[in-house]
Amino acid sequence: MKLSVLRNACLPKKGTVLRWLLPALLLLLPISQSHAQVVWGKQTLKRGKLWATLWNSFQYGDPVETSNAFHTLDYPGYSKGPNIDDALNYAEAAGYAIYGERNNIAYSYTLNSRFFPSGEHVFPLEEAILTRNYNLENLSTAGEEIVTGGHHVNGLELDLSRRSMVWSYPEYDDFIIHEVTITNFDITIVENLYFGMRYGVRLTQRSGTRGDEKFGWNDENHLFYFYDHRSFRFEDEEPVQWSNGVGPERGDIGDARDIWEAGSRQHELDAAGHFTVIVLDSANGNVYQNILEHVGQGVTEGAPREDVMFIQGVDQPARFLEVLTHQQPKMSWDDARDAGGEGGNKYERRPEFLVSVGPLTLSPFETKRIVFAEVMGEMSREKIVEGGVENIDLMAVASLDSMLKNVAAAKRLFANNYMPEYHPPMTPTNGENSLRLTTDAGKITVEWPPVPDTYVDPSTRQNDFAGYRIYRSTYFTIGPWTLVADIPKADAEIVNGMVQYVDDDLPNGVGNYYCVTTYDTDGHESGKVNNNRFPVYPLRAPNEQFPKEVYVVPNPFRQNSGLLGQGEGNRIEFIGIPGRCVIKIYTLTGDLVQEFSHDDGSGSA
Incomplete structure (x- = not known):
């Protein structure tokens, strides 16, 4: 008031x-x-496969840089390690824009990830709060993780709140649904109101490339989608030529790893996903989809007017209205290029996607809700890691099909008031590194708490829990996964109150990742939410003949180990050492590089 x-x-x-x-x-x-x-704050959604750090200012990631511990639509998401650029993020900046008229005066405001909110224009009203509702323990609460928060927009004098929700259920874990509520706490009417979400598309941070994205159009769902394509020289639009791996045949489509150096043993596609944004509820307003040039904090290098994004503090409200209500021609980049009209130019190859809704009218003290969803899709991790020309060609179809399947799932979930069509049993543990992993000679023991006898399905109220599945990856924390054990409930071995599985006969020197799921009598399986972030290795027996039979592999190192697995390229293993010792690493000229203690009792480090 x-x-x-x-x-x-x-x-x-x-x-x-x-x-x-x-x-x-x-x-x-x-x-x-x-x-x-109340202060500006952030929370991170990590329960599904699509991760995002969300602010009560409606920004994503971090206002300064994307190279940090935060997440800007990472898919599949995982926490960052020493290499902060190791993230499969699909946007480098995201935020919103708003326009409206009160008392015949036009107002506008916009903010994205690259700037801090100014107290001149906005101030926080609701803290950024993360609510956990794992396994939908409370059915009256939508989502397994929920981030809420909001702020006030000066001039328009509107309160904006957002509720963002994710799920871990395999059918619903590839999208984030956002409810944006706009409230007019004033006695005058707001007319001609438009609200839009904006995304600086980048596929992906891990690959280190941008400006080679393309977009397609799906007429059935009336949506644009974005995917990685071939790099080109901006000045003359000639394709960049690549000499290694799949480069001579497919360039850097999908950002294959083997294009960067000759003889690479890694072929993974670092930009294999497809990305879209849909409107699930427009509050009876029109939906506008506009693709512009994303320049971050820079300025355009000559884009036509219809491809230039408005700038806060520079452009007048009339320009905001023009951009928010501009409808991109409903065709792919390639078709627009062939048609020769709007779209299909080099500026839209580094796209900013603006999805807006309006016009809306807000009477005094009235609230309206708009619902958006960010949706991802990708082909199987096995194919992504395998890489190669055949899988690059498959990606164009399989990743799109996956994304459209997830769009349909998001629509069904919204239509059903956020109630899933099924409920798998509760996840054994929650979050990265929540399994207990114990290493021994040639084996790794995986442990987790048993599903309690009191468990009941949230909908049927029956205990339909049927068993556990244990998955292993020797590549990375997000897979690809191999099923190594299916344990029926009656066969689960309980040791000291924990379910125990021993994965033995493991090769030495190979890193392992694990995740454990549950399944019910109908075959519904829980999500993969408890994988270890970094690999664990089976131990070797200590060397009783030390200092004989001591090895360092690979030797020589040659700047890259040649080992497979994400992050394994920089690993050196010391074999045949005592259970406790000090290891010193020197250069060929005798300079000490690193010294560390080894004390786990094994014969390797």
Whole structure:
């Protein structure tokens, strides 16, 4: 409430104004104090495969850089390690824009990840709060992880709140659904209101390339989607030539790893996914989809007017309205190129996607809800890691099919009031590194708490839990996964209150990742949510003949180990060492590079 509301309200009779106004002012004081305590903040959604760090300012990731511990639509997501650029993110900046008219005066505002919010334009109203509702323990709460938060927009005098939801169920783990509520806490009407989400598309941070994206159009779902394609020289639009791996045949489509150096043993496609944004509820407004040039904090190098994004503090509200209501021609980049009209130019190869809704009207104290979803899809991890020309060609079909399947799932979930069509049993543990992994000679023991006998399906209220599945990857924390054991409930071995599985006869020197799922009597399986972030290795027996039979592999190192597996390229293993010792690494000239202690009792490090 604001004092202007009291001034414009119908006043009581003379002599009663003071008695009526004083309680209202007393009520205003704690409200203002509570707002002053709210700060800009962020929370990260990690329950599904699509990860995002969300702010109560509606920004994504981090306002300064994408090379940090935060996540800007990472798919599949995983926490960052020493290499902070190791992230499969599909946007380098994201935020929103708004336009509206109050008392015949136009106002506008926009913000994305590359800037800090200014107190001149906005201030926080609701803290960024993460709510965990794993396995939909509370069916009345939508989502397994939920981030809420909001802020006030000055000028328009509107309160904006957002509720963002993710799920781990395999059918629903490839998207994030956002509910944006806009409230008019004033006594005058807001007309011609438009609200849009904006995304600086980049596929991906891990590959280190940008500006080679393309977009397609799916007429059945009325959506644009984005995917990685071949790099080109911006000045003359000639394709970049590659000499290694699949480069001579397919360039850097999908950003294959083997194009960077001759003889690479890694062929993974670092940009294999397809990305889209859909509107699930437009509050009866029109939906506009606009593709512009994404320049970050820079300026365009000559893009036509229809491809230039508005800039906060530079462009007038009329320009915001023009861009928010511009409809991209409904065709792919390739078709637009052939048609010769709007679209299909080099500027839209580094795209910013703006999805907006309007016009809306907000009466005094009215609230309207708009629902968006960011949806991803990719072909199987096995094919992505395998790489090669055949899989690059397959990616164009399989990743698109996966994305469209996930679009359909998001629509079904929304139509069913966020209630999944099925419920797998509860996940054994929750979050990265939540399994207990113990290494021994030639084996690794995996442990987790058993599903309790009191478990019941949230919908049927029956205990339909049937067993566990253990998966292993020798490549990376997101797979590809190999099923190594299927343990029926009756056969689960309980040791000291934990279910135990021993994975033995493992080769030495190979890193292992694990995840454990549950399944029910109908075959519904829980999501893969408990993988270890970094590999674990079976131990070797200590060397009783030390200092004989001591080895260092690979030797010589030659700047890359040649080992397979994400992150394994820089690994050196010391074999045949005592259970406890000090290891020193020197250069050929005798300079000490590193010294560390080995004390786990094994014969390798």
